[in-house]
Amino acid sequence: MAKRLQYRRLLFLVLLLAVAFAGLGYRLIDLQVVRHDELRAEAEQQSQKKILREPRRGDILDARGNLLATSVFVKTVCADPSLIGNCQAPVARTISPLLGLNETEVYNRLLPRLRTNDLGKVITNQYVVLKRKVSFETWDKVNGAMSNLVFAADEKRLPLAQQKFYRDLRAKAIFADPLNDQERVYPNQSLAAHVLGYVGMDERELDGARILETGGKDGIEFTLNGKLAGVRGWRKTETDSRHRELVALRDQDVEPRDGLNVVLTIDSVIQHILETALAEGMEKHSPISISGIVVRPRTGEILAMATLPTFDPNSPGSASADARRNRVIADLVEPGSTFKIVVASGALNEGVVRLGDVFDCEHGHFAFAGRVLHDHESYGALSVEGIITKSSNIGAAKIGIKLGEKRLHDYIHDFGFGERTEVPLPGEVRGILHPTKSWSKVSIAQIPMGHGVAVTRLQMALAMAAIANDGNLMRPMLVDRLEDREGRTVVKYAPQRVRQVIRETAAKQMVKALKTVVSSEGTAPKAALENYSVAGKTGTAQKIENGTYVSGKYISAFAGFFPADDPEICISIVLDEPKQHGYYGGLTAAPVFKQVAEKAANYLNIRPDLKS
Numbered sequence: 368m369a370k371r372l373q374y375r376r377l378l379f380l381v382l383l384l385a386v387a388f389a390g391l392g393y394r395l396i397d398l399q400v401v402r403h404d405e406l407r408a409e410a411e412q413q414s415q416k417k418i419l420r421e422p423r424r425g426d427i428l429d430a431r432g433n434l435l436a437t438s439v440f441v442k443t444v445c446a447d448p449s450l451i452g453n454c455q456a457p458v459a460r461t462i463s464p465l466l467g468l469n470e471t472e473v474y475n476r477l478l479p480r481l482r483t484n485d486l487g488k489v490i491t492n493q494y495v496v497l498k499r500k501v502s503f504e505t506w507d508k509v510n511g512a513m514s515n516l517v518f519a520a521d522e523k524r525l526p527l528a529q530q531k532f533y534r535d536l537r538a539k540a541i542f543a544d545p546l547n548d549q550e551r552v553y554p555n556q557s558l559a560a561h562v563l564g565y566v567g568m569d570e571r572e573l574d575g576a577r578i579l580e581t582g583g584k585d586g587i588e589f590t591l592n593g594k595l596a597g598v599r600g601w602r603k604t605e606t607d608s609r610h611r612e613l614v615a616l617r618d619q620d621v622e623p624r625d626g627l628n629v630v631l632t633i634d635s636v637i638q639h640i641l642e643t644a645l646a647e648g649m650e651k652h653s654p655i656s657i658s659g660i661v662v663r664p665r666t667g668e669i670l671a672m673a674t675l676p677t678f679d680p681n682s683p684g685s686a687s688a689d690a691r692r693n694r695v696i697a698d699l700v701e702p703g704s705t706f707k708i709v710v711a712s713g714a715l716n717e718g719v720v721r722l723g724d725v726f727d728c729e730h731g732h733f734a735f736a737g738r739v740l741h742d743h744e745s746y747g748a749l750s751v752e753g754i755i756t757k758s759s760n761i762g763a764a765k766i767g768i769k770l771g772e773k774r775l776h777d778y779i780h781d782f783g784f785g786e787r788t789e790v791p792l793p794g795e796v797r798g799i800l801h802p803t804k805s806w807s808k809v810s811i812a813q814i815p816m817g818h819g820v821a822v823t824r825l826q827m828a829l830a831m832a833a834i835a836n837d838g839n840l841m842r843p844m845l846v847d848r849l850e851d852r853e854g855r856t857v858v859k860y861a862p863q864r865v866r867q868v869i870r871e872t873a874a875k876q877m878v879k880a881l882k883t884v885v886s887s888e889g890t891a892p893k894a895a896l897e898n899y900s901v902a903g904k905t906g907t908a909q910k911i912e913n914g915t916y917v918s919g920k921y922i923s924a925f926a927g928f929f930p931a932d933d934p935e936i937c938i939s940i941v942l943d944e945p946k947q948h949g950y951y952g953g954l955t956a957a958p959v960f961k962q963v964a965e966k967a968a969n970y971l972n973i974r975p976d977l978k979s
Contacts, residue, residue, distance in 0.1 A: 422597030425626030597626035667841030703908025706817030713778035767815030828939035898975035903927020905952035
């Protein structure tokens with residue numbers, strides 16, 4: 368009986384062990400076979416980590432190496448709500464003023480929230496971004512404040528578990544992302560804002576994850592974003608249960624390649640001279656906007672480009688879209704009388720007229736193709752040179768009629784109108800130049816006056832620069848070279864000639880005529896310089912709104928270059944709807960030209976060609 372009982376117990380024990388081993392075997396099969404892929408993925412998700420390593424964005428420099436845009440490393444301050452318990456209030460009260468955030472908003476972000484991950488597991492949020500672009504100095508203050516935060520009168524008397532909770536909260540609940548972010552800084556605030564542009568954040572998917580990526584949004588920042596941004600690196604590694612990297616198990620470590628520096632043709636001193644003069648012109652004449660360009664005629668190098676209103680690229684969101692728009696390349700206007708340089712140049716180049724040829728300007732009224740054309744003064748007989756001097760609409764119309772539709776259209780096109788200049792900036796428009804088959808009967812007379820075509824301010828400046836450059840139209844040059852972080856030149860850009868629009872002899876004749884514009888007999892004596900001869904042309908065009916010319920609203924302009932016979936720089940000034948102290952280009956734009964020219968000549972040490 369006793370033996371039988373022992374056998375039963377032994378059998379029960381064997382069965383129990385068999386069941387246990389069977390259960391263990393089932394569990395092993397379940398873990399190693401049935402759920403192998405699922406558990407492996409979860410383990411890799413918890414232990415393997417791919418860290419993106421951002422390159423440093425390249426700087427933007429002016430022609431003399433002065434810093435126009437740079438990047439500084441900053442922190443992204445985060446929180447782990449799972450470590451905060453019910454201490455959201457004191458933490459929010461401590462760090463929100465340091466971060467410049469609303470305390471209630473911080474409190475809400477610190478609250479734990481449950482969610483289900485991709486594997487169906489319920490987890491709490493352990494990574495919440497509180498603020499990006501935080502300086503190292505501010506982060507040090509936040510870190511110090513958290514280290515000194517007191518949660519109880521005498522924590523040493525609390526249970527050990529509670530003491531550890533508070534220690535972990537102070538040390539780990541508020542942390543900075545291990546990868547430093549970058550903040551784009553423009554040390555000169557709004558200087559050359561429309562040339563530089565600005566950067567912003569874009570969200571995109573990478574390796575199945577949503578990431579925020581910095582990219583250029585306008586200006587050079589946009590067009591050369593690929594060169595400035597550099598190439599991202601990465602680190603593939605493993606972490607322990609506390610998310611600390613196991614350096615010995617680091618699999619891949621690819622260094623990022625920093626972005627290239629962009630060196631512009633812009634000279635920050637001349638840019639400041641231009642912007643200062645435009646601001647004074649804006650205050651005096653109260654236009655909707657005022658724009659200016661300074662360019663080297665021989666090379667097409669843009670030394671300065673500006674338009675007001677402007678904005679601060681450090682905080683582009685605080686400005687309107689209208690202020691951020693680069694009117695120099697994005698706005699179309701009828702050029703008015705500055706366009707007379709095109710028809711006169713073409714006629715001189717074709718030999719259709721000579722400077723001394725005389726035209727009857729009909730005392731200010733000229734009936735043509737059922738329309739009556741007008742001059743601002745009652746002129747009688749004027750030579751071709753006199754037509755430029757006095758800016759006679761009727762004289763220009765008669766030169767255009769003599770040149771003919773096809774040749775006029777061809778010269779307009781050859782001067783660069785109706786096509787983009789290919790300046791490396793976004794938002795450039797082509798302008799409007801209709802084919803001759805779309806011209807009306809009066810177009811051949813109106814277009815030479817600067818009506819019936821639409822141009823950008825940059826196109827008009829480059830056309831004037833072409834006359835200064837012996838008839839050679841140059842591609843606008845805004846970027847001089849690309850450099851690496853050590854200042855070594857990677858790419859060097861050279862001036863590009865688009866085409867020779869008119870012969871040198873015709874260009875010289877135009878210069879001779881344009882020099883008279885700034886004389887006491889011309890329309891722009893206020894553009895004359897004491898030590899330099901100036902050649903230029905005024906323009907005053909009535910504005911068009913909804914397809915109709917509007918009385919009392921004008922586009923006023925002056926474009927000129929100096930020294931006239933050996934030009935160093937060409938300057939164009941345009942005002943949109945000046946409201947005070949006159950509206951003619953000779954009264955509004957010419958004085959601004961003079962102010963810029965005098966200071967730029969002194970800065971560039973241009974040799975005077977006139978005896979004082």
